[in-house]
Amino acid sequence: MCRFSFIFFISEQMKAIYILPVLLCIETLSMAQSHDVNDSNDIFFQHLQLNEITVTGLTGKVKPKEMPTPISTIKAKELRQTTATNIIDAIARKPGMAQVTTGIGISKPIIRGLGYNRIVTVSDGVRQEGQQWGDDHGIEIDASSIGSIEILKGPASLMYGSDAMAGVLIFHPSPITPEGQIRIHVDGEYQTNNGLAGYSANAEGNQKGLVWNLRWSQKAAHAYQNKEDGYVPGSQIREKSLSGLIGINRSWGHSHLRLGYYNMRPGIVEGKRDTLTGQLVSEQTNPRVYDLALPFQDINHYKAIWDNIFYLHNDGQIKAIVGYQQNRRQEFEDSKDESELYFILHTTTYDVRYTHTWQNGWKMASGIGGMGQQSLNQGEEVLIPAYRLFDIGAFATASRQWNHLSMSGGLRIDHRQLHSEELEEEDELRFEDFRRHFEGVSGSLGGVYSLSDGIDLRLNIAKGFRAPNISELGSNGVHEGTMRYEQGNHQLKAEYSWQADLGADFNSQYFSAQLSLFANRIENYIFAARINDIAQTGYLTYQYQQGDARLLGFEAGIDIHPVHSLHIENTFSYVDAQQLHQTEDTRYLPMTPAPRWTFELKQELTHEGRLLSNSYISVSTECYFRQNHYYKSDQTETATPSYALLNLSAGADVMWRGRKIAECYVAVQNIGDVAYQSHLSRLKYTDINVITGRQGILNMGRNIAFKLHIPLTIKHRKEELGFMP
Numbered sequence: 001m002c003r004f005s006f007i008f009f010i011s012e013q014m015k016a017i018y019i020l021p022v023l024l025c026i027e028t029l030s031m032a033q034s035h036d037v038n039d040s041n042d043i044f045f046q047h048l049q050l051n052e053i054t055v056t057g058l059t060g061k062v063k064p065k066e067m068p069t070p071i072s073t074i075k076a077k078e079l080r081q082t083t084a085t086n087i088i089d090a091i092a093r094k095p096g097m098a099q100v101t102t103g104i105g106i107s108k109p110i111i112r113g114l115g116y117n118r119i120v121t122v123s124d125g126v127r128q129e130g131q132q133w134g135d136d137h138g139i140e141i142d143a144s145s146i147g148s149i150e151i152l153k154g155p156a157s158l159m160y161g162s163d164a165m166a167g168v169l170i171f172h173p174s175p176i177t178p179e180g181q182i183r184i185h186v187d188g189e190y191q192t193n194n195g196l197a198g199y200s201a202n203a204e205g206n207q208k209g210l211v212w213n214l215r216w217s218q219k220a221a222h223a224y225q226n227k228e229d230g231y232v233p234g235s236q237i238r239e240k241s242l243s244g245l246i247g248i249n250r251s252w253g254h255s256h257l258r259l260g261y262y263n264m265r266p267g268i269v270e271g272k273r274d275t276l277t278g279q280l281v282s283e284q285t286n287p288r289v290y291d292l293a294l295p296f297q298d299i300n301h302y303k304a305i306w307d308n309i310f311y312l313h314n315d316g317q318i319k320a321i322v323g324y325q326q327n328r329r330q331e332f333e334d335s336k337d338e339s340e341l342y343f344i345l346h347t348t349t350y351d352v353r354y355t356h357t358w359q360n361g362w363k364m365a366s367g368i369g370g371m372g373q374q375s376l377n378q379g380e381e382v383l384i385p386a387y388r389l390f391d392i393g394a395f396a397t398a399s400r401q402w403n404h405l406s407m408s409g410g411l412r413i414d415h416r417q418l419h420s421e422e423l424e425e426e427d428e429l430r431f432e433d434f435r436r437h438f439e440g441v442s443g444s445l446g447g448v449y450s451l452s453d454g455i456d457l458r459l460n461i462a463k464g465f466r467a468p469n470i471s472e473l474g475s476n477g478v479h480e481g482t483m484r485y486e487q488g489n490h491q492l493k494a495e496y497s498w499q500a501d502l503g504a505d506f507n508s509q510y511f512s513a514q515l516s517l518f519a520n521r522i523e524n525y526i527f528a529a530r531i532n533d534i535a536q537t538g539y540l541t542y543q544y545q546q547g548d549a550r551l552l553g554f555e556a557g558i559d560i561h562p563v564h565s566l567h568i569e570n571t572f573s574y575v576d577a578q579q580l581h582q583t584e585d586t587r588y589l590p591m592t593p594a595p596r597w598t599f600e601l602k603q604e605l606t607h608e609g610r611l612l613s614n615s616y617i618s619v620s621t622e623c624y625f626r627q628n629h630y631y632k633s634d635q636t637e638t639a640t641p642s643y644a645l646l647n648l649s650a651g652a653d654v655m656w657r658g659r660k661i662a663e664c665y666v667a668v669q670n671i672g673d674v675a676y677q678s679h680l681s682r683l684k685y686t687d688i689n690v691i692t693g694r695q696g697i698l699n700m701g702r703n704i705a706f707k708l709h710i711p712l713t714i715k716h717r718k719e720e721l722g723f724m725p
Contacts, residue, residue, distance in 0.1 A: 055150050056170055058159065058397040058408045058444075059363035060355045066399075066406040068446025068460035069501050070096070070516040070555070072151040076174070079146060080187070081651055083667045083705040085196060085221065085237070087143040087171070093622065095555035095571045096153050096516070098593035100680045104194060104224050104700060105237035105266035106138040110680065111153055112518060113551050113575040113592050114166030117469045120156070123171045124258050124305050126323035127160070127371065129347040133384075133471040135682060136480070137329065140262045140301035142241035144187055144200035144217045147174035154518065155464030155499050157442035158412045161369065161393040165464040165497050165522070173258070174213070176249065177206040182714040189219075193703035194235070195288065196221035206249070211256070213245035223267075223287035226701035228675045228692065232683075233282030234269040236292055253309040253317070260303040268295040268331070268480075271686025271697055278691035294336065300328040316356035319367075323349045330379070331480075342379030348372045365410075366396040375470065377423075383477040383486070384470050385431035386421045395442075409445035414438075416467045420474045430476060438494045440465030446501070458503035458516075468492040472526050472544045483685070485539040486528065492546060497522045514557045525549035525579065529586070530634045540634065548580040549589060565604035572597050576629065585633040594627035594640060594679045606652070613660065615652030621645065627679045638695070640679035646671045663709040673702040 054061035055071055064071055072094050084090035088107035092099035098110040109119055121128040123141050131137045149171055156164040177183055182205035190197050198219025205212055218240045223231040240263050247256030274281050284293035305323040312318065325347040330339035353367025370392035377386050397410030415437070422433035446460025474488040499520040506513045528542040553575035560568040573596045577589040600620040606612050623644045630637040649667035653660045675698050677684045684696040 056152070056159075057399065058410055059365040059399045062399070065450075065456055065505070066401060066408075066448055068406075068408060068448055068458050069444075069462070070153045070458075070503055072096075072153075074149040074151075076147050077663070079143065079149070080663060080707060080709050081649070081665055083191070083649075083669055083703070083707075084143070085191075085194075086138065087141050087146065088139055090143060091149060091151065091169075093598065094151060095557060095573045097151065097573075098596075098680055100135065100591055100682065101678065101699075102136050102138075102682045103232065103235040103237075103266070103269050104221065105235070105239075105264070106136055108132070108135070108138065109169055110591065110593060111151070111167040111169075112520070112553060113577040113589065115591065117163050118166040118466060119169065120160045120164040120167075121169045121171070122160070124173055124260070124303070124323075125307055125321050126305055126325075126349045126351070127347075128171075129325055129345065129349075129371070129373070130299070130301055130327040131329055131343055131345060133469045134479075136268075136297075138264070138266070138299075140264065140299060140327070141171055142200075142215075142217045142239075142243065142262060144202075145173060145215055145241070145243055146171050148172045153516070154460070154501055154520075155442070155444070155462040155497055157414070157440070157464045157466075158395060158397065158410050158444050158462070161391065161412070161414050161442075162416060162438075162440065162465055162467045162494075165466045165495065173245075174202075174204070176211050176254075177204045177213075179206050179209070180715065181206060184712040184714070186710045187708065189705065189707045191221070191703055191705045193700055194221040194224035195290070198239075204245075209249045211245065211247050211249055211254075213243075215241070215243045217241040220290045222290050224700045225287075226675055226698040227673055228689075228694070229280055229698055231280075231287035232269060232697055233280055233284055233287050234267040234293070234295070236267040236290060236296075238265040238290070238292065239263065247307075251311075253311050254307075256305075256307045258303070258305040258307065260301075260305075262299075262301040262303075264297075264299045265292055266297050266299075267292050268297065269683055269686070269697065270295070271683060273687045273689060275690060278689040280697070295331065295333040298330045298332065298339070302326040314356065315358075316354060318352070318354050320352045321350070323347075325349075331381075339379050340381045341383075342377065343384075344376040344378060346374045361400050361402075363399045364397065366394075368392065368394045370414075381477070382423070382430065383475055383479055384488075385423055385474045385476075387470050387474070388419045388421075389416065389470075391416045404450045405447060407445075407447040410443065412442040414440045414442065414465060414467075418467075418470065418473070420470065431474060432490070434474070434490050436468075436473065436490070438467040440467070440494055440496070454507045456505045458501065458505075460501045462499050462501075464495075464497040464499065466495040466497075468494065468526060468544075475544075478539055483539065484528075485541045487531075487541065487543040489544045492526060492544060493524045495522055495524050495526060510560070510562055512559045512561075515554065516556075517554045518552070520551040522549045522551070527579065527589070547582065549578065550580060551575060551577045551589075565607070567600070567602045569600045569602070570598070578629075583633075586631065588629040588631055590631035590637055591680055592627070592629060594642075595625040597623045597625075599623075609655065610658075611655055612652040613655050615650075617650045618648070620647045620649075622647070624676075624678070630679070638684070640677060640684070643674055643676040645669070645674055645676070661710070663707075663711075665705075665707040667705045667707075669703045669705070670701060675701070 082090045085104040100108040130140045152168040156168045185202040187200040200217035202215040220238045223235045225231045243260040245258045303325050308320045310318045327345040329343045331341035333340045349371040351369035355365040357363050373389040393414035395412035399408035417437045419435050423431040442465045444462035449457045475486045479486045501518050503516040524546045529545045531543045555573050557571040577592045602618040605615040626642040627640040651665035654662040688695045
């Protein structure tokens with residue numbers, strides 16, 4: 001019989017219980033087979049399996065080699081091997097990706113130089129809606145619950161409607177457990193720089209088609225540090241998440257109900273410094289405590305999703321998914337009992353689509369989807385008006401594959417209406433009552449041509465659409481996230497983009513390479529421009545305006561594997577983002593990522609060992625070039641020097657009697673403890689250090705991370721109990 005003991009660590013500062021499972025006796029276990037074939041494969045040859053997995057296409061699931069637009073996939077095991085403080089941090093190093101950060105807790109994705117409401121985030125099959133217009137508003141997703149990630153680069157309005165102009169991040173949940181199995185997963189991690197400690201426990205099963213899943217996750221971190229600033233007050237984070245699934249799987253399809261709760265409490269880094277010493281100051285005397293000091297945010301996100309698929313007898317299927325989300329975002333500045341800022345956002349999403357495969361090879365899909373929103377202000381401070389929004393879109397797509405050619409394309413029509421509510425404060429009109437309607441037509445047409453078994457060429461033309469968000473249309477107040485007074489513009493038009501993608505892939509036994517070129521022209525690009533020197537509040541005043549923009553760039557990758565156990569990988573990302581017909585000071589778009597080159601040398605040590613399997617060691621560098629292309633007007637941005645980070649990681653599967661019982665990983669980030677500032681860090685523009693003359697706060701210094709994953713499978717029959725390989 002298998003016995004487990006649990007060591008309970010109770011931290012007085014963290015005020016939380018962290019459970020470390022310790023295996024004492026596993027002698028009588030009989031081992032079960034793994035459900036995830038990819039997890040048991042050699043991680044160094046995942047590129048060879050790329051064409052065997054499926055991704056989200058216009059007419060359903062397709063192989064990546066059939067996609068005319070660039071797409072990146074990240075599997076669960078790769079996420080476990082990655083050291084990060086949040087889910088966006090975990091994927092920001094992928095080619096074409098970047099992140100706008102506010103300390104270590106808040107990250108916003110950037111795809112090819114565009115972010116915020118120009119990226120749609122999909123989680124559990126629905127759009128994730130949670131005040132994503134704000135600079136200091138992160139993504140409310142538990143990283144431990146992710147089964148895989150797809151990164152769609154380029155306009156995807158055809159599939160997801162307004163806001164998918166830059167691309168889409170799709171966070172897939174873990175796959176349903178196979179029939180007759182019950183599984184338990186325990187994950188734990190610890191990071192030395194900020195004391196981040198977290199764990200996640202998951203139990204799931206499938207008994208005669210009745211499927212269920214329950215997960216609890218929790219983590220906390222004190223202030224992070226670097227060698228110039230020391231500890232950074234206000235960079236603490238606390239996070240917890242509870243999610244569950246119950247449903248049925250039958251021959252006719254499935255019906256699943258998912259429920260989720262996510263809470264995050266990040267501190268707010270103010271960056272105030274002592275005028276004599278230049279040191280960061282805070283009311284919190286000990287930055288290594290896990291308790292939050294004022295100011296801080298408290299975000300609660302609730303989610304309910306009903307997901308259904310019905311298989312039809314004519315090689316077709318109907319997918320219907322309805323979701324409800326409630327986002328409550330509070331900001332506490334002077335008191336922990338009463339919030340100054342309090343947004344409540346209710347969102348209902350719906351999507352119904354029909355897909356069909358014809359005998360002549362054509363695949364077609366059509367459907368409708370959209371959302372309804374209601375936003376309320378409950379705090380003393382307000383920045384955006386309360387509003388109601390209704391969105392609906394209809395689309396039709398088609399695809400077909402010939403001998404060497406795959407083609408896909410389609411059209412979509414969207415309609416969005418928004419009603420902003422009036423608000424008076426002290427007999428003065430703060431927000432006007434106004435209504436806006438937006439219509440957009442999106443489309444794409446592309447193809448992939450296989451010159452040979454190892455060479456594919458891709459071409460795609462896409463038109464994107466984005467309606468202005470409520471902040472751009474109606475804001476009127478101090479936005480602490482940008483340190484300025486912001487005014488909306490009721491007359492803004494919808495943005496439209498035309499993007500061309502051209503790519504080439506080459507794969508052979510010892511060498512693979514990818515190149516993706518893109519050119520994006522955006523009409524009515526919305527940006528904030530300074531309109532006068534000082535507002536009545538003492539902040540500089542900015543108002544949203546429009547112009548035209550164009551973005552050019554590419555991603556390139558080369559992977560050399562001269563022998564079975566060695567990989568040498570290089571990637572390069574570059575984007576040039578400019579506003580047209582502007583002066584030199586306002587020529588470049590703000591928050592444009594710096595050119596980046598990454599190098600990784602990865603050596604497999606053992607592949608199928610008795611004690612350790614799939615063990616490896618990896619050395620990598622991240623080189624960020626100097627960013628001279630920045631928004632200079634009013635010192636909104638400054639140039640960022642180049643820097644390089646050296647990293648080291650290692651990992652292995654721990655084996656017992658030929659089966660995997662655990663995964664262990666260790667990583668050292670920024671081995672040289674380099675003092676650097678990311679160009680996309682919002683902390684770059686806090687107070688000046690009078691001693692060093694440097695403005696802003698540096699990013700995290702050297703950090704060592706440890707991760708543990710324990711998977712256990714319990715078969716339906718009592719005698720079959722074991723660890724998953």
